[in-house]
Amino acid sequence: MKIVYGSRHYGHSGGMEMNKNRFVPMFEKPERMDQILARLKDVSFGELVEPDRHGLDAVHRIHDPDYVKFLQTAWDRWEKQVGAEGFAISHMFGMRGMDKKPGDSIYALLSYYTFDVCVPFVAGTWNAITDAVDATLTAQKIVQSGERSAFALCRPPGHHASQDLAGGYCYINNAAVAAQAFRDQGAARVAILDVDYHHGNGTQRIFYERSDVLYVSIHGRPEEEYPYLMGFADERGSGAGDGFNLNLPLPKGTQWKDYGPALETAIAAVKDYRPDVLVVSLGADAYKHDPVSAFALESEDFSKIGRMIAGMNLPTLFVMEGGYAVEALGINIVNALTGFSAPTKD
Numbered sequence: 096m097k098i099v100y101g102s103r104h105y106g107h108s109g110g111m112e113m114n115k116n117r118f119v120p121m122f123e124k125p126e127r128m129d130q131i132l133a134r135l136k137d138v139s140f141g142e143l144v145e146p147d148r149h150g151l152d153a154v155h156r157i158h159d160p161d162y163v164k165f166l167q168t169a170w171d172r173w174e175k176q177v178g179a180e181g182f183a184i185s186h187m188f189g190m191r192g193m194d195k196k197p198g199d200s201i202y203a204l205l206s207y208y209t210f211d212v213c214v215p216f217v218a219g220t221w222n223a224i225t226d227a228v229d230a231t232l233t234a235q236k237i238v239q240s241g242e243r244s245a246f247a248l249c250r251p252p253g254h255h256a257s258q259d260l261a262g263g264y265c266y267i268n269n270a271a272v273a274a275q276a277f278r279d280q281g282a283a284r285v286a287i288l289d290v291d292y293h294h295g296n297g298t299q300r301i302f303y304e305r306s307d308v309l310y311v312s313i314h315g316r317p318e319e320e321y322p323y324l325m326g327f328a329d330e331r332g333s334g335a336g337d338g339f340n341l342n343l344p345l346p347k348g349t350q351w352k353d354y355g356p357a358l359e360t361a362i363a364a365v366k367d368y369r370p371d372v373l374v375v376s377l378g379a380d381a382y383k384h385d386p387v388s389a390f391a392l393e394s395e396d397f398s399k400i401g402r403m404i405a406g407m408n409l410p411t412l413f414v415m416e417g418g419y420a421v422e423a424l425g426i427n428i429v430n431a432l433t434g435f436s437a438p439t440k441d
C-alpha cells in the first residue's frame with residue numbers, strides 16, 4: 096500500500112486545549128505521526144510517497160473560499176493585531192442572534208469560523224493544513240488511477256470541519272475533499288465510513304442533503320460525548336440526502352463484542368449503497384487507553400476492523416483522523432492497514 100506523508104505538519108505545534116476542567120497542551124501533536132512512521136518501518140509495511148501540490152481548487156469544492164482565506168491568514172492577522180506570543184484561539188463564539196459576517200478583527204473571524212477552543216493557530220498551522228489535504232489528494236489520485244488502496248498519513252485531522260467551521264483539531268475536511276474529488280473524476284457514488292471514536296459532525300453536515308455520498312459513522316453517544324450536539328441515530332439525512340446518513344452511536348466502555356456487530360451494520364449499509372469507491376476516516380481513538388475517548392477496543396481489534404473493511408472489496412482510500420494514545424497509535428493504525436492488506440483465506 097502506498098502511504099502518502101509530508102513533513103510540513105511539524106510546525107503545527109504548541110497550542111493548548113480544554114480537557115475536562117483544565118487547559119492542557121494539545122493531544123493532537125506531531126509525535127502522533129512519528130509513532131505511526133516508526134511502526135510502519137518496524138513491520139516493513141507500505142511504500143512512503145511524498146504529497147504532490149494540488150492548490151485549492153479541490154478544497155473550494157467543499158469549503159467556502161472566505162473560510163479558506165480565514166484559515167490561510169488567521170495567524171498573520173493574530174500576529175499583527177494581538178502579537179506573536181503563544182497561539183490564536185477564539186475568545187467567544189458567534190451564536191444565535193450574533194452571527195453577522197465578521198469584518199477584519201481576528202477575534203471576530205475566530206468567533207465566526209470556529210466552534211470550539213480546540214483549533215489553535217500558530218505560525219505553522221496553514222502549512223500543516225495544506226500538507227494534509229495535499230497528502231489526501233495525492234492518495235486519492237493513487238486510488239483513482241486503479242490501485243486497490245492508499246493511506247493519507249496526515250495531520251491535522253478533518254472530520255469535525257465543515258464548509259465554513261473549524262473545530263475539534265480540524266480545519267479542512269480531508270476525507271470530504273477526497274470524496275468530492277472521486278465524484279468529480281467519475282465516481283457515481285462514494286461511501287465514507289468513519290471509525291474515529293468521535294462523530295464526524297463536519298462530514299455529516301457537508302453531505303447531509305446529498306445522495307451521491309453516503310456517510311456512515313460509529314462513535315461515542317452524543318448524549319455523553321463530543322461533539323454533543325450531533326451524531327444521534329435519528330439523523331438520517333434530509334431532502335435528496337434522506338436515508339444517506341447513518342449514525343451508529345455506542346456507549347462509553349464499548350468493547351469488540353458490541354463494536355463488531357455495529358461495524359457489520361455499517362458495512363452492510365455501505366454494501367447496500369453499492370459505491371464505486373470507499374473513503375475510510377481512520378481514527379484509532381476507539382482504543383481502550385485513549386486519553387480523550389472512552390471505548391475499550393484492544394490493539395488486535397484494529398486488525399479486525401481492517402479485515403472487515405477489506406471484505407467489501409472496494410477501492411479504498413484511508414484518511415488519518417484521530418488517535419491520541421501516542422504510545423500505541425502506531426500499532427493500532429498499522430494493525431488496521433495490515434489487517435486490510437492481509438491475503439484472505441478461501
Ligand SMILES: [Zn+2]
Pocket residue numbers: 291292293378380416417418
Ligand atoms: Zn476522534
